[in-house]
Amino acid sequence: MLSLTIDGKKVEAEAGWSLLDTARQHGIDIPTLCYHEAVEPFGACRLCVVELKQGNNSRLVASCVYPAEEGLEVFTSSEKVNSVRRWILEMLLSECPASREIREMAGQYGVNTTRFEVKDPEEQCILCGLCVRACAQVVGANAISTVGRGAQKEIGSPYLVPGEDCVACGTCVTVCPTGAMGARFERVRGVPSVIMARPGK
C-alpha cells in the first residue's frame, strides 16, 4: 500500500496503479481524450496532466501513465494544469470544430471560442489514436494506423483505401471520443465477406 495526496485528499494505492487509476478509484475526476480502459495508456492528449509538487518545484505529468508513488503531492486542477487544458481545448476547437464532444468539453473549461483560424470546418478527428490502438489491441485486426507525421498525420488503412484486414466490427467507432471515426468508417470498413478459399468448402 502506497499513500499519497490528491488535491489535498489522502488516498491509498497499490504499486502499479497509475495516478488516473488511483484518482478515479477515489472518485476524483480527471478529463481524458486519448485514454480508454480497453487499451494501453498512450499519454498523447495531455488533457489528463496533473501537477506534481515536490517542495517548491513542480512539474506536469500525464496521470494516465504516471505511476502512483509513495508520498506524492498531486493536484488535478491547479491553475497551471487548467491553463494547459484550456490551450489544448482551444486549439482543438479550431482543429476539429465539427466535434460536439470537443465543444462540450471545452465549454466545461470556459473555452467557447478560438483565437485560431479554422482549417476544416468538417473535421472531427483529434488524432488521439484510440481507434488504431483498439483495432490492434482489442480486435487484433490491425486494419488501421496513423499515416504520415506531425501536422500532416491522419488515420486510415494502408493507402487510405478500404482494407482487407478490416472486419467492420465498429470497435473503432465505439471507442472514438469525438465521432470522427464514424465519419471515416466508410473509408476503412472492409467489403462484405466473400467466402475464403479453403479445402472442403
Place this chain on the structure above:
Amino acid sequence: MQVTAKNSADMRLGSLEELEKLRSELLAAEDPDQTKIIVCHGTGCVANDSPSVTKALKAALAAAGEDIKVMPGIKTTGCHGFCSRGPLVIIKPSNIFYQQVKPGDVEEIVQKTILTGETVDRLLYVHPQTGETLKTTEEIPFYSGQERVVLSNIGQIDPTDIEDAFKAGAYAGMAKALTNMEPGQVIEEVTKSGLRGRGGAGFPTGLKWSLAAKHQGGQKYVLCNADEGDPGAFMDRSVMEGDPHAVVEGMIIGGYAIGADTGYVYVRAEYPLAIKHLVKALDDARAHGLLGENILGSGFNFDIRINRGAGAFVCGEETALMRSVEGKVGEPVPRPPYPSDKGLFGKPSVLNNVETWANVSRILDKGADWFASLGTEKSKGTKVFALVGKVNNVGLVEVPMGISLRNIVMEIGGGVPGSDHFKAVQTGGPSGGCLPWEDADLPVDFDSLIAAGSMMGSGGMIVMDERDCMVDVAKYFLGFLEEESCGKCFPCRLGVPRLRETLNRFSKGQGTLEDIDDLYSLAEAIKAGSLCALGGTAPNAVLSTLRYFRGEYEAHILEHRCPAGVCKDLITYSIDPEVCTGCRACSRACPQGAITGEKKKPHTIEESLCIRCGMCMESCKFGAIQVI
C-alpha cells in the same frame, strides 16, 4: 604496416599486454624525420574537391621521384575543423598549414616545400584583422584558442586505419577498464569525472549508467545517438568520420560498465562517409579482437550494430530512437518507465551521444581528475561547437566549458565579417535560443546557457549579424519543428504550428501586441504540457528572441517594417541607377518580367509584379540591386 604483416594471419589481441606491445611496435616502426603530408578528407573539404588534390599530390610526388631523399607519406584524415578554408593540406612535422589548396597548387608545394623546405606563402592563412601571414597551425588563433580532447586525434590519424589509431593511443582506456577495473569502478570513474551528456540536456553520465547497472544480470543495451539532427551542427559527424574508434571504444567501456553485450549506433543516413568509417572501424576492431567474444581475455563479450536513421529529427529523442531501432514508428513514449529500467526491447538501456562516448574513452585513458580539471564547477571538460553562420572562421572548435561567447566567436571564430560584433548567437539548435551581443561575456556551460533562456544542445553555434531577422529566425526554427514534430502529443502537434502562424502574421506586419502576450502563455503551456523534449523546448526560439529582441518584433507589428530586410512582405527590391549598367542580366533572370529598361541604361523594377524571389539580386554582377 610491416609490423603486423607477420601476425596478420590472426590479428586478434588476447590481452592488454599484446595491445600495448603492438602499439609500441607500430610507434617504433615510424621514421621520425619522414615528412608527412596530411590532406583533409572531411565532408567539407571533400565537397571542395580535396580528393583531386590528393590525387595530384600522389602524381606530383611520383613525378618528382628520385629527387626526394625520404619519400613523404600522404595521409588523408577526418575534418580539421577549419572547413571554410578547405581544402586543407598540412605538412608534418613542421605543421605548415596550407589552405584552399587547388590541384593546380600541388606541383608548387612539392617543388618548394617538399624538396627545398620553403613555404608557398600565397597558400598560407592570413589573419583577417591583423593581416599578418601565419605559417603553422600553432600560430593560427582558430587552432591556438582551442582545447582539443574529443577532437585530439581527428585530423591527425587516418580514420580508416586502426593501426594509425593505435599509435594515437586508441583503445588504451578501454583496455585499462576491461582488465584492471571492476564495472563498478568504471562507473565511479565516470561519475568522478563529472561528465555530463553532450547530447543536450546534460544529464550526469555516471548517474545514468549506475541506474541501468543496478538491474542485476539479464539482457541490457548501450546505444549511441548519432542522429545529429540539429541544423547547423556537425560535431558528431566529424568525430565519426575522423576518429570512429573513440566512439567504439567508449561504447565498449559503457557496455562493460552496465553489463550490456550489445551496442547500437543510430546514425543519420545523411552521413554516408561517417557510416563508411564506422563500419570499417567495427570490422577492424573485430579483426583485432576488440569486439566479439572475450575481449582482450577479460571474459567480456560485446558487439556493436549500426542502424541508419530514416529521416526523423524526433528520433534524436531517446525513447523515440529506441522505438526506431525496434523498427517502429519513432514516436516518443512517456517516462517513467525510464530507458535505464525499460528501454530498447523493454530492457535496461543506456543512450549517450557520440561526443559523450568519445569523452568516455579519453576519461578512462587519462583519468577522471585530468578531465575534471577542465571546464567549470558544474560543467566539466570541453565542448565541441560547430561555429557557423556570419563568422569568418566557419568550422569545428573544441573549447573548455565556461569560456565566453566573445572568446569563441570573436577570437577563435575570427569575428563577424564586416562588423565588430555579432547581433545574436543561436545555440542548442531548434531547442535552444538566441543570445544577444550584450551576453557576449556569458560563460558557455550547461547551466548559464539555460539560465539565459537557451541551452547547450548538441553544440550548434550559429552566429548572426544585422542582416538576420530574429522574427524570421524564430519562424524558421518553429517551421523546422512543425515539420519534424511526430504529432503524437497534442501540445506540440497543435501548438507549434499555431506559434508559427502568429509569427507569420508578424512577419507580414500584421498582429497586435496582445498577440505577444498570448504567445507567451501558449508557449508556457507547450513547454509544460508536451510529452517529450522536442515539444518541451520548442518555444525557446520564440521566447528567447522575444526576451532579447522584443524591439524587432514591435518594429514588425507597429511599424510594419523588417529592420534586417528579410521578411518578404515588408521589403522592396530596387535598382541603384548609379551602379546599374543595364546589362540585362536581371531582367533576363526575373521570372515575372518585372524588370524593364533599355540596354545599357539603368533598369527599374515594377513593384506590383515583383514576387521578391531575389533572382535579380543573385544575377546582378555589380551589386546594383538593394533591399529597402
Place this chain on the structure above:
Amino acid sequence: MANDCKIGVFLCECGRRIAPLVDIDQLKEKLEADPLISYVGVEPFSCLAPGMAGLKKAIADNGLDRVVVAGCESRVMLHKFERELADSGLEAGQIDMVNLRGHVAQVSDLSPEEKAAKGFKLIKALAAGLETLALTAHEKVEFKGPAMILGGGIATYSAAQELSRRGIECIVAVATDEWEDEIRMLHEHYPGERHYYDRLEAIMKDVDASPLVRRITVGELASMTGRTGDYHVTFSDPMGGPPRIYEVGAVIAALDGQMLNQGSDFGHDGRNVICHTEAEELLWTLGPPEGKVVFWLNDYEAGHPEYSYLSCRAAWSMARYIRERSPLTQVTMLHHHQMAIPLSAGERAASRKLGIKWIPYDGALRPTVQAGFVTYCDPESHVEHELPWDKLVLSPRRSVGQEATKVAHILGLEHQEGAFLEERKQRVRPEQVGRQEAFLAGSARYPCDLHESLRQGRRAAAKTAEMISKAQAGELYAPRMVCVVDQSKCIGCGLCKEICDCGGIEPVEGPGGNIPRHVDPMVCTGGGTCAAACPYHALTIQNNTSDQREARVSTLAQTLDPDEVMAFGCAWGGLAAADNAGVKGMAYDPRLYMLQVSCIGQLDPSVLARAFLDGANSLLLIGCPPEDCHHSFGLDHTWSRVNLMKKLLGLCGFDRRRIALAHADLNRPEDYIRTVNSFIKSMAELGPIERTPENREKLAGLYATVNNPRVRWVLGATLRRPWEDVYPGNQRNALAFDRDMMGVVSEEFIRARVANLLKEQARPFQLRELAAALHEDEKPLMDSLREMVGEGVVGRMHKDGVAHYVMR
C-alpha cells in the same frame, strides 16, 4: 449442466456515467435477493487496475465460477476481462457483460429506480444463460502427417522452399518429375518473365536438395476429405494403377491461371498477329524478330483495363529483350491514353536509351487492325494515324483455366462458375476463427505475375508452417465457440453444409450420403445458422448453445412488463448500433430489452418460440445490413425463420406483427433508434397477449411445432443458399410453395397440440372432448388422429362404442 455454479455480478459506477443515473444500491439489493446470484459487488471502475483487483479478490473469496459485469460495451471490454480474469480460472464463455451504461443509463430519462429495475432484468437474464452453460474443454489441434502441396502451379516450389526453410516436412504432388519441363512450359502462364527464370531455377534446385521435401508424381486429383490437421487426399495413378491415398495434415493448392489468345476480332492469326504466350515462344525458339514489332496493349478493348498493368510489364520486358539483342528491330508500344505506364524513372530512362517508342491512342476510338497496319487516333491532335507492323503482339486473355477449375472444384475452392478463385478474408475477429489465411496460391487466384504467385506460395506456406509449429509445440487450440455435431442425432442429411458457407462443415464422400457430419473447428466461425437450421438439433455452438439462449429468453420473458419489448441484436449490427447510440447518449424508447447474439442467424426458431411461450408479447430481431453478414447469410435465414413464426402466430390467432426482423448499420445509430421506436409504438397499439389457458395451450403447441423435424425440414428448404445471389433467397413459384409449407405447418401444429394435451392429461380422450379442449373442428383433428394412430404415436381404444384416444 452446471447448476451448482456460483454466479457473481459486478456493477460499475463508471465515474458519473452510470452511478447517479442508475440507482446502484437498489439494483444491488434486488440482485442480492435473487437466489440465482451468489455475490454482488460494486466498483467505481471494474475495468481499471483497482477494480480488477477487487473482482479477483471477490472471485477468490467467494469461489465464483461465472461472472456478469454490468458496465459498458462487451464488444470492447469483454476481451480485457477475459484476459485479466484468466488467472482467476475463468474462461471465455464464463464471463458475460450487460451494457448498463450504453443500453440503460445513458439513453433514456427514466428515474434511477426504473433504470435499476431495467438493469436487473437484463442482468438476471444473462445470469440464467450462464447457469445453463456447460463448459467444454479446450480442443487441441494436432497435425497427422506432413503438409501437401498439390495443383501443379509454379507456386508449388516457393511454398515447398518456405516450408522446408521452416523445418516442416512436405509432400509435393506434381504431374512431372522434371522441373526443367515446368520452366519450359512456364511462358504459357507467365510470358515475358524470363528474366526471372534463373531465380526460379535456384528455388527449384533448393527444393530438390531439401531432405524435408518428398516429391511424388501423381495423376489427377480424385478427392479430398478431412479437416485441418487430418486430410485424406486421393489421386488417380498415372500408370493406371489403383488410386493412391495420402494422409496429410495440411494442404496447399498451387494453381496457375491460363493465358488464352485474343479472337480474330483483334486480327489474331497466330502467325503475324500473336499474343504474349506466342511472342514469348517465338523469342524463346527463333529469337528476336526483324522489322517492326508493335505491342498493342489492348486490355481496355478486351474488356479488362485492370489487367493492362500486367500486360504492360510483360510487353515491356519482351520489348527490352528484343531491342537489347536486335538493335535493328523497331519496337513500339501502342497503349490506351488513359493507361498509366507502370515504369520506374530508371526504366523510363532505359526505355528512352533503347529507343522503344510509347504511342498513346485515343481510347474513344478502337484501333483497327489491317494487314501491316494498325489504325489509331492521336489523343492530342485527334488525327488518325497508321502504324506499320511486321509483328503485332496483343495482350492475352486471362482465365482461370480448365485444369485449375477441375482441381478447385474437388477442393471446394470454386465459388463462382469460371471466375478466378480469389476470395476474401473472413470478416470476423481473429480470435473467432482458428485459421485465417487462404491456402491457395497462384495466378488462378487472381491474375498476377510470376513473382506475385511465388510470393503467395511462400505466404501460404508460412501461414501453414506457423500453425503446424504451434501444433507441434502443443499450443494450437481451436476457438472456444464453434459448432459441434452430436453424432447420435446427426443423420447426415447435409442441410447444414448446404446452407453454411463458412466451410467449417466437413465434406463427405459422394453427394452427401447418410454419413454423420463433422465440423472443422479451425474453420468454423461460430455463426451458427447451420445449427439453428438442423432439423434434429444435432448441431450446437459449444459454450454458446440454444439452450443458453432459451434460458436467457425465458428468464427475461418472465420478468418483462406487458408493454416491454424483447429484442435480439447481432454483434455486427443491432447490438453495435445500440452501443454507439449509447456512446452518443441518444435517447430512445426505454421499453426495449436487448439481448446479444454474435450472429442473428444463430437464433433457433425454438428460442423465438420460447420467448412467446414464457411471456414475451413481441420480439424484435435486429441483424446487420443485407449482404453484410459476417458469418453465413444469418439475416437471410432469420428472415425465413421469422416468416415461419408469423405463420404460427397467425395459426394461434395472434397478430403476425408481434415478431419482426430488422437490420441496423452500426454506424447509423439514428436509424437504429427509428427502427426501435416504430416497432415499440406499434406493439403498444396491439397490447399484450392474454395469458388465458387457451392461449397458453396454443403457445405450447407453437413451441412444439418449431421443434418438429418435418417443419424444420420444410423451413430448411426455404433458406438462402450460397449460390443464390439475391436477398433473401430466390423464390421459386412462391405461392405454391407457401401453400405446401402452410399445409405442413398447420398439420404439425394440430398434431403437436393433440400430443401435448394427451401427454398432459394422461387419460383417454374422445374426439369431441379433444375438439372442445383445443377449440378446433373435429374434421382436421380426425385426420391428424388417424395418422398418429397409424404411426403408433397414439393408441385408440373403444369405451362403450366410442373411440377414445390415449398417448402411447
Place this chain on the structure above:
Amino acid sequence: MAQQAIDIDIDEIIERYPGRPEFLIFLLQDIQAAFNYVSSEALTLVCDHTGVPESQAYSVATFYNSFSLEPKGENLIQVCLGTACHLKGSGLIAENLMRNLGLDQPGTTDDLKYTVETVNCLGACALAPVAVVNGDYQPKVSSPKLMKTAQKLGTE
C-alpha cells in the same frame, strides 16, 4: 541516381535480413535505395517477411522522410535548409528552383525527370548554401547556378 539499376532482384534484398520486425526499417531503406521508392508490392513482401501488419508497415513508411511511396524522378536535387544555409537564402533558392521546374512544393515533376527535396542540415555549413545534385555536393549555390545544372541534366 540517373542510372538506377532496373533489374535488381527484390527477393535478394528481402533475404538480406532475418524475418523479424526490427528489420522493417532496414528492408525499407535498402528497397528505397535500390528502386528509389517503395512500391506496394515491395511493402507486401516486406510485411510477409517481417511479420509486421501491413497497416503498421505503411505507418512506418509514411512516418520517416527517407521513404517515398511514389517513384522518384531520374534526377534528385536536394536543397539544404539547415540554419546556416537558411541564413544565406537557401529557402529562396529552393522556391525558385521549384517554380522553375513547375512544382509548387517539393516533389517529383510529372515527367518523372526531376525530384526536388529540401533536407535538414547536411553538416556542410561552411559551404552554405549547399545543394546536392544526384549525390554530388554543390557548395555555395545560387538560384541561377542550380537551375543551369538542372537544365543540363534534363537534356542528358
